[in-house]
Amino acid sequence: MNEYVWLHYLLPRTAWYELETADRERYEREFERLRDVSVQHGARFSGRVHIRGQGDYSQVEIWSFPSAEAAFEHWSRLVSGGYTKWFEFANQLGTAEQNERNK
Amino acid sequence: MTLLSGETEVFQAAHDGRCAVVFLAKRHSLAERHGTGDPSAVLAELDRLRDKGWLLSLDRILDAQANEPSVYATGFTHDVDFAGMFEAPSQSAAHAGITALERAGWTRLLRTEWLTGPREFLPVISPASRGTRDEWGFFALWKWNAAWQAASEEQRREYDLECDIAFASDVRAGAAIAGRHRLDAASEWDHIGVWRIPGADMLDAAMREHDRVADFKFTTSRHYLGRRIPFEKAITGENA
Numbered sequence: 001m002n003e004y005v006w007l008h009y010l011l012p013r014t015a016w017y018e019l020e021t022a023d024r025e026r027y028e029r030e031f032e033r034l035r036d037v038s039v040q041h042g043a044r045f046s047g048r049v050h051i052r053g054q055g056d057y058s059q060v061e062i063w064s065f066p067s068a069e070a071a072f073e074h075w076s077r078l079v080s081g082g083y084t085k086w087f088e089f090a091n092q093l094g095t096a097e098q099n100e101r102n103k
Numbered sequence: 104m105t106l107l108s109g110e111t112e113v114f115q116a117a118h119d120g121r122c123a124v125v126f127l128a129k130r131h132s133l134a135e136r137h138g139t140g141d142p143s144a145v146l147a148e149l150d151r152l153r154d155k156g157w158l159l160s161l162d163r164i165l166d167a168q169a170n171e172p173s174v175y176a177t178g179f180t181h182d183v184d185f186a187g188m189f190e191a192p193s194q195s196a197a198h199a200g201i202t203a204l205e206r207a208g209w210t211r212l213l214r215t216e217w218l219t220g221p222r223e224f225l226p227v228i229s230p231a232s233r234g235t236r237d238e239w240g241f242f243a244l245w246k247w248n249a250a251w252q253a254a255s256e257e258q259r260r261e262y263d264l265e266c267d268i269a270f271a272s273d274v275r276a277g278a279a280i281a282g283r284h285r286l287d288a289a290s291e292w293d294h295i296g297v298w299r300i301p302g303a304d305m306l307d308a309a310m311r312e313h314d315r316v317a318d319f320k321f322t323t324s325r326h327y328l329g330r331r332i333p334f335e336k337a338i339t340g341e342n343a
Contacts, residue, residue: 075287090291095198095202
């Protein structure tokens with residue numbers, strides 16, 4: 001696994017719900033294309049989990065990246081592509097534990 | 104790096120790849136300390152980070168020659184005991200350094216919210232700044248709200264120029280601003296701006312001016328105000 005684990009919490013904004021289906025699908029395709037760029041640069045996507053029942057956000061995505069900079073570039077591409085116009089977010093970046101509990 | 108919003112008269116872009124390491128920390132009580140948290144081991148780790156190019160205080164990031172660790176005592180008016188800002192040579196260096204500090208004993212002494220992200224704008228230091236004689240630090244975290252996200256490019260630009268009026272006023276009043284850093288890749292916030300200021304009165308007047316130009320119509324923000332103390336006193340609680 002990549003050393004840097006990145007958690008992306010997301011919540012659709014009102015504007016996302018109000019989009020026509022075709023527009024929403026067009027944006028989804030574009031965001032998926034940007035995610036693929038990161039995968040081609042060494043990112044690994046481990047899944048998207050529904051968490052609406054336990055917190056402020058709707059879903060969390062789990063990613064890992066080879067460096068902190070790579071995680072930043074992934075996010076920065078999404079932001080430049082207009083992602084945050086449609087989704088609120090909270091992100092966390094950390095390094096994987098190497099068989100050692102946090103003392 | 105793409106800027107989240109454009110340069111202004113006050114703020115110019117930086118391209119140095121350096122990374123803010125901001126911490127909001129609360130001391131564990133003696134009874135809560137896990138094992139033997141040792142402040143001297145944390146200080147020794149900070150020495151190592153300094154040797155690797157870390158800047159260990161807001162003053163050093165701004166203009167001071169000395170690179171001694173200092174933070175801002177915030178317990179008098181916030182739910183954290185102190186806030187501080189270091190700067191690491193890169194984002195990966197920031198995370199490696201945080202891990203090293205935690206392993207040296209930081210987590211046994213403190214409960215901490217870490218915020219990291221790369222520099223976007225260069226520091227802005229007022230000609231009226233009194234340098235390190237100004238003892239107060241102001242930490243402003245903010246994120247754009249749904250109204251900003253829905254606004255046109257022209258509306259955002261107009262808004263930036265309105266805010267710049269207030270920032271120019273802050274600088275005339277003596278604020279030294281550590282530029283702007285992005286926090287959005289690793290928090291819920293878009294940005295942080297950290298200022299060195301003469302005191303709470305100046306800050307109150309500054310925030311009234313930011314209110315007047317409608318700075319907060321497009322943002323949600325959280326602010327911390329504190330007075331400078333040496334890092335060693337902050338982690339031991341001595342005179343803090």
